[in-house]
Amino acid sequence: xxxxxxxxxxxxxxxxxxELILTAALxxxxxxxxxxxxxxxxxxxxxxxxxxxxxxxxxKDAIHSRLLERLLETWLAPLHALDENGEPITEILxxxxxxxxxxxxxxxxxxxFANEILQGAPRILDQIAGPLKTLVDEKAxxxxxxxxxxxxxxxxxxxxxxxxxxxxxxxxxxxxxxSVVLGPRAATRxxxxxxxxTDMFTKLLRP
Amino acid sequence: xxxxxxxxxxxxxxxxxxELILTAALxxxxxxxxxxxxxxxxxxxxxxxxxxxxxxxxxKDAIHSRLLERLLETWLAPLHALDENGEPITEILxxxxxxxxxxxxxxxxxxxFANEILQGAPRILDQIAGPLKTLVDEKAxxxxxxxxxxxxxxxxxxxxxxxxxxxxxxxxxxxxxxSVVLGPRAATRxxxxxxxxTDMFTKLLRP
Amino acid sequence: xxxxxxxxxxxxxxxxxxELILTAALxxxxxxxxxxxxxxxxxxxxxxxxxxxxxxxxxKDAIHSRLLERLLETWLAPLHALDENGEPITEILxxxxxxxxxxxxxxxxxxxFANEILQGAPRILDQIAGPLKTLVDEKAxxxxxxxxxxxxxxxxxxxxxxxxxxxxxxxxxxxxxxSVVLGPRAATRxxxxxxxxTDMFTKLLRP
Amino acid sequence: xxxxxxxxxxxxxxxxxxELILTAALxxxxxxxxxxxxxxxxxxxxxxxxxxxxxxxxxKDAIHSRLLERLLETWLAPLHALDENGEPITEILxxxxxxxxxxxxxxxxxxxFANEILQGAPRILDQIAGPLKTLVDEKAxxxxxxxxxxxxxxxxxxxxxxxxxxxxxxxxxxxxxxSVVLGPRAATRxxxxxxxxTDMFTKLLRP
DNA sequence: AATGAATGAGTTTTCATTCAT
DNA sequence: AATGAATGAAAACTCATTCAT
Numbered sequence: 129x130x131x132x133x134x135x136x137x138x139x140x141x142x143x144x145x146x147e148l149i150l151t152a153a154l155x156x157x158x159x160x161x162x163x164x165x166x167x168x169x170x171x172x173x174x175x176x177x178x179x180x181x182x183x184x185x186x187x188k189d190a191i192h193s194r195l196l197e198r199l200l201e202t203w204l205a206p207l208h209a210l211d212e213n214g215e216p217i218t219e220i221l222x223x224x225x226x227x228x229x230x231x232x233x234x235x236x237x238x239x240x241f242a243n244e245i246l247q248g249a250p251r252i253l254d255q256i257a258g259p260l261k262t263l264v265d266e267k268a269x270x271x272x273x274x275x276x277x278x279x280x281x282x283x284x285x286x287x288x289x290x291x292x293x294x295x296x297x298x299x300x301x302x303x304x305x306x307s308v309v310l311g312p313r314a315a316t317r318x319x320x321x322x323x324x325x326t327d328m329f330t331k332l333l334r335p
Numbered sequence: 336x337x338x339x340x341x342x343x344x345x346x347x348x349x350x351x352x353x354e355l356i357l358t359a360a361l362x363x364x365x366x367x368x369x370x371x372x373x374x375x376x377x378x379x380x381x382x383x384x385x386x387x388x389x390x391x392x393x394x395k396d397a398i399h400s401r402l403l404e405r406l407l408e409t410w411l412a413p414l415h416a417l418d419e420n421g422e423p424i425t426e427i428l429x430x431x432x433x434x435x436x437x438x439x440x441x442x443x444x445x446x447x448f449a450n451e452i453l454q455g456a457p458r459i460l461d462q463i464a465g466p467l468k469t470l471v472d473e474k475a476x477x478x479x480x481x482x483x484x485x486x487x488x489x490x491x492x493x494x495x496x497x498x499x500x501x502x503x504x505x506x507x508x509x510x511x512x513x514s515v516v517l518g519p520r521a522a523t524r525x526x527x528x529x530x531x532x533t534d535m536f537t538k539l540l541r542p
Numbered sequence: 543x544x545x546x547x548x549x550x551x552x553x554x555x556x557x558x559x560x561e562l563i564l565t566a567a568l569x570x571x572x573x574x575x576x577x578x579x580x581x582x583x584x585x586x587x588x589x590x591x592x593x594x595x596x597x598x599x600x601x602k603d604a605i606h607s608r609l610l611e612r613l614l615e616t617w618l619a620p621l622h623a624l625d626e627n628g629e630p631i632t633e634i635l636x637x638x639x640x641x642x643x644x645x646x647x648x649x650x651x652x653x654x655f656a657n658e659i660l661q662g663a664p665r666i667l668d669q670i671a672g673p674l675k676t677l678v679d680e681k682a683x684x685x686x687x688x689x690x691x692x693x694x695x696x697x698x699x700x701x702x703x704x705x706x707x708x709x710x711x712x713x714x715x716x717x718x719x720x721s722v723v724l725g726p727r728a729a730t731r732x733x734x735x736x737x738x739x740t741d742m743f744t745k746l747l748r749p
Numbered sequence: 750x751x752x753x754x755x756x757x758x759x760x761x762x763x764x765x766x767x768e769l770i771l772t773a774a775l776x777x778x779x780x781x782x783x784x785x786x787x788x789x790x791x792x793x794x795x796x797x798x799x800x801x802x803x804x805x806x807x808x809k810d811a812i813h814s815r816l817l818e819r820l821l822e823t824w825l826a827p828l829h830a831l832d833e834n835g836e837p838i839t840e841i842l843x844x845x846x847x848x849x850x851x852x853x854x855x856x857x858x859x860x861x862f863a864n865e866i867l868q869g870a871p872r873i874l875d876q877i878a879g880p881l882k883t884l885v886d887e888k889a890x891x892x893x894x895x896x897x898x899x900x901x902x903x904x905x906x907x908x909x910x911x912x913x914x915x916x917x918x919x920x921x922x923x924x925x926x927x928s929v930v931l932g933p934r935a936a937t938r939x940x941x942x943x944x945x946x947t948d949m950f951t952k953l954l955r956p
Numbered sequence: 957a958a959t960g961a962a963t964g965a966g967t968t969t970t971c972a973t974t975c976a977t
Numbered sequence: 978a979a980t981g982a983a984t985g986a987a988a989a990c991t992c993a994t995t996c997a998t
Contacts, residue, residue, distance in 0.1 A: 141978085160454060163371030167972060179974085180979050188972065239453055242508070246446055246453070247367060249511045256515045264516050286517060287531035291502050294509070298501035301449070304456045308463050309471050310493060324494035331538040346960070373988060387962050389990070555957085574868060577785030581993060593995085594958050602993065653867055656922070660860055660867070661781060663925045670929045678930050700931060701945035705916050708923070712915035715863070718870045722877050723885050724907060738908035745952040760981070787967065800970085801983050809968070962996070968989085975983070 146184055148174050150198075153191045158236035161243050162192055189251075196244060196252050199237055200259060206230060207289075210267050216274040217333050224292050224325050231300035232318045238300035264289060280333040288332075295325055352391055355381050357405075360398045365443035368450050369399055396458075403451060403459050406444055411467060413437060414496075417474050423481040424540050431499050431532050438507035439525045445507035471496060487540040495539075502532055560598055563588050564612075567605045572650035575657050576606055603665075610658060610666050613651055614673060620644060621703075624681050630688040631747050638706050638739050645714035646732045652714035678703060694747040702746075709739055766805055769795050771819075774812045779857035782864050783813055810872075817865060817873050820858055825881060827851060828910075831888050837895040838954050845913050845946050852921035853939045859921035885910060901954040909953075916946055 152174035156165045167188055171181045185191045206226035210219055231238055249256055264286070271285035299306060299321055307314040345353075359381035363372045374395050378388040392398045413433035417426055438445055456463055471493070478492035506513060506528055514521040566588035570579045581602055585595045599605045620640035624633055645652055663670055678700070685699035713720060713735055721728040759767075773795035777786045788809050792802040806812045827847035831840055852859055870877055885907070892906035920927060920942055928935040 145978090161368045161370060161450075163368060164454070166970085177980050178972090179981085182973070183978065242449070242453055243368075245509050245512050246449055247371070249515075253511070253515070256512055260512075261516050261518075283534075284527055284531050286520070287528055290505055290509075290513060290528075291531070291535060294501040294505035295498050298497055302452050302497075302501070304460070305452050305463055305467075306497060308456075308460070309468050311468075313493070320491055321494055321497075324491050324498070327490075328498065328535065328539045332535045348961075352961090374990085375988075384963060385989090386964080386991085390961070390963095393990095395989070559957090575782045575784060575864075577782060578868070580991085591959050592993090593960085596994070597957065656863070656867055657782075659923050659926050660863055661785070663929075667925070667929070670926055674926075675930050675932075697948075698941055698945050700934070701942055704919055704923075704927060704942075705945070705949065708915040708919035709912050712911055716866050716911075716915070718874070719866050719877055719881075720911060722870075722874070723882050725882075727907070734905055735908055735911075738905050738912070741904075742912065742949065742953045746949045762982075766982090788969090789967075798984060799968090800985080803969070804982070804984095807969095959998090960996105961998100963992105963994085965992090965994105967991075970988075971984105971986090973984085973986105975981105977980090977982100 142184070145176070149176070149181055149184055149191065150195060154195055154236050154240060157192060157195065158239040158243070162247075193251060195240060196255070199241055200252070200255050202230075202234070202237060203241060204260065204263055207263055207267055210270070212270045212273075216271075216279040217330065220271070220280070220288075220292075220333060221326055221329060224296065224329055225322060227292055227296035228299065228318065228322055228325065231296050231298075235300035235303060238297050242297065242301045278335050281335050283332065292329070295328075296321075349391070352383070356383070356388055356391055356398065357402060361402055361443050361447060364399060364402065365446040365450070369395075369454075400458060402447060403462070406448055407459070407462050407466065409437075409441070409444060410448060411470055414470055414474055417477070419477045419480075423478075423486040424537065427478070427487070427495075427499075427540060428533055428536060431503065431536055432529060434499060434503035435506065435525065435529055435532065438503050438505075442507035442510060445504050449504065449508045485542050488542050490539065499536070502535075503528075556598070559590070563590070563595055563598055563605065564609060568609055568650050568654060571606060571609065572653040572657070576661075607665060609654060610669070613655055614666070614669050616644075616648070616651060617655060618674060618677055621677055621681055624684070626684045626687075630685075630693040631744065634685070634694070634702075634706075634747060635740055635743060638710065638743055639736060641706060641710035642713065642732065642736055642739065645710050645712075649714035649717060652711050656711065656715045692749050695749050697747065706743070709742075710735075763805070766797070770797070770802055770805055770812065771816060775816055775857050775861060778813060778816065779860040779864070783809075783868075814872060816861060817876070820862055821873070821876050821880065823851075823855070823858060824862060825884055828884055828888055831891070833891045833894075837892075837900040838951065841892070841901070841909075841913075841954060842947055842950060845917065845950055846943060848913060848917035849920065849939065849943055849946065852917050852919075856921035856924060859918050863918065863922045899956050902956050904953065913950070916949075917942075 149170065153165075153170045156170050156173055159165075160169070165188075167178055167181065170191065171178045174181065185194070206223055209226065210223050214222075244250075244252055245256075268285035268289065271280070271283070271288065274280045275282050275285070299317060306317060310317055313320070356377065360372075360377045363376045363380055366372075367376070372395075374385055374388060377398065378385045381388065392401070413430055416433065417430050421429075451457075451459055452463075475492035475496065478487070478490070478495065481487045482489050482492070506524065513524060517524055520527070563584065567579075567584045570584050570587055573579075574583070581592055581595065584605070585592045588595065599608070620637055623640065624637050628636075658664075658666055659670075682699035682703065685694070685697070685702065688694045689696050689699070713731060720731060724731055727734070770791065774786075774791045777791050777794055780786075781790070786809075788799055788802060791812065792799045795802065806815070827844055830847065831844050835843075865871075865873055866877075889906035889910065892901070892904070892909065895901045896903050896906070920938065927938060931938055934941070
């Protein structure tokens, strides 16, 4: 009844513990997937007891859902920032760069998202079909506009976006493979990737 | 001991049932991940009883491992086929096309692989570090050669390969998202993707 | 229906296979106990398939019971041979020697028996309460007679028999411990034991 | 992880339940052997639910191992007490008596040990080869000394110790048989055994 | 006789969740 | 807020036994 999650006023401690748990859960879920993660693992990672963790969240699913909710905001921010009034190629390349920086700085978020989509997005299909699709449609329209006005080469805006997503997220989601394949060269993988992707998308879009 | 899996001579039934199980397991593992899948699910999918399934495979892990073993062969075949003596751009575009066809025709294999890498490749790290890396190194050398001889534009062969992998596999691994975002346009997603990717990689590689 | 075990006429092959199975089962049961042994293990040891083994014996219990049945005959033979008309001390010492030889030559039989008694003799209580007790009572009477006629020192015949059983069987049942404790001296353990036990029972019985 | 068994500070309940479980497990393991015992049986005997029992011990083997660990201390105590400076025959007879009392008062411990050795001591071979052998070697030296100084008759100290172990433990390990054979006389079996064994070892050792 | 195939009934263990304090 | 204790439901095997050929 008096669950922390339910009360509207949060104490500082409640907020801190909630964050602590979410951070731990992100780490665990991103590595082992939802079913592969146990509450024990998350509690251990957070330095809490299992029942104490469940004092802050109703159940395992609630933690996961909260993570996914927040995720989408962060996730869509770089695309949000794509400015209709900016210089088209600059805007798109900046978007590529931001996405790649996210892969570098938030790989666990990327993997959490990948895990979820891979399994058929059982928990965030609504968000995909709602906010995400809406935003993509909106930005696709802008890109199509640029294309029609010959500011960039003709390109299918949706598949362009998919290419940006996949190439950048690859460095987070498939990092294990990337690092092994690159061997010692892996140290500079993000810089090398930035150069490569900038080159690739520049050539693609130059009218 | 006297497990079917251990005997050297396989009867027809053994071969059939083994295939049946692997097919069912691929479906289940690709959808729910290793930990998220149960032997019961796989047995159900295969139309067998659980103990009967375990008559053919020693345990859950053995099924998964067998799938991954086979997978790598199929997985590397398109890259294997990249011919040093072919016309460079044609060869690379053909590789893109083959990879995209695999994403279309074997999406479950793609997701099985993605699931495994996402979790840190606990079960196939050896294969990644061994055969896969060896093959990539070999083909990267070829691509670098083409590049140095100006047959294709200068390009980092490793990151080129990553881009090909990620953009094509995206249509299998993130199909849920792709389909939702494209809505009715999803019907032609593979053809549209082929056009888009061919365009993109052509522009990237043209000297 | 046409079970081999049920038919009265046995072919040579049937007899041979039956023996083969019993030998294998003795080995396995003696080492792992009844519950710790599996039909697979026994079949493996015998070089037969599981169903083939069960063609000769109705079930696991039947094999075990048959072993125990036979065992008792062998087991009681040395005591049977104790001759009322022999020289008392000689007779008893000869009995000790025969028992020790059995521990040396048939350790698996000894352990099978020990396992069974340890668990409360669920399967051979009848044999213990019947033939075994009858025989012991009979021989105890003889020993008591010798004792009363001063041919041997006064001794409780039952506890004498228990002492003979325990000291000799110890070398089979606790062989693991005996061998470890004796270390290199273990090689001569049966000869040393013979000397020691002969000495001990001689001193005990000398009037 | 957060298993009760792993935490260092034990609450009262933890200590009590742990004892409760070990007592129950001793009863069950001693009767049915390791493989013949189920966690269900032990939980039932202890009046706990199966998962609750597994809250205190990681698994079946952990319970068994703990029992065996403790056992050895108890088991070796009587031999430990054999005093080099005492009167030799008195010391050895006192040892016989203590061992017989243990067979009477702790028959389940005796059977647990016997079960383990019978199976080849898979779980306590180290303890046998280590502490047990060390102690036996030490005491054998003392006995040999007594023997050489003619304080007791010449005797192989190792085989003497085996005789003491086997004759006394027999009343615990083979109690089923002993009781059936003795019939009504079984009531006084430990007193009769004490008299018999005292007599036997006295005669053996008197110089 | 012999064996590949199949299964029901356990048995061990895991784990999310709840209870009591 | 926090935690030790407890549990039901599931999941991964195991194994004696039967079936079909």
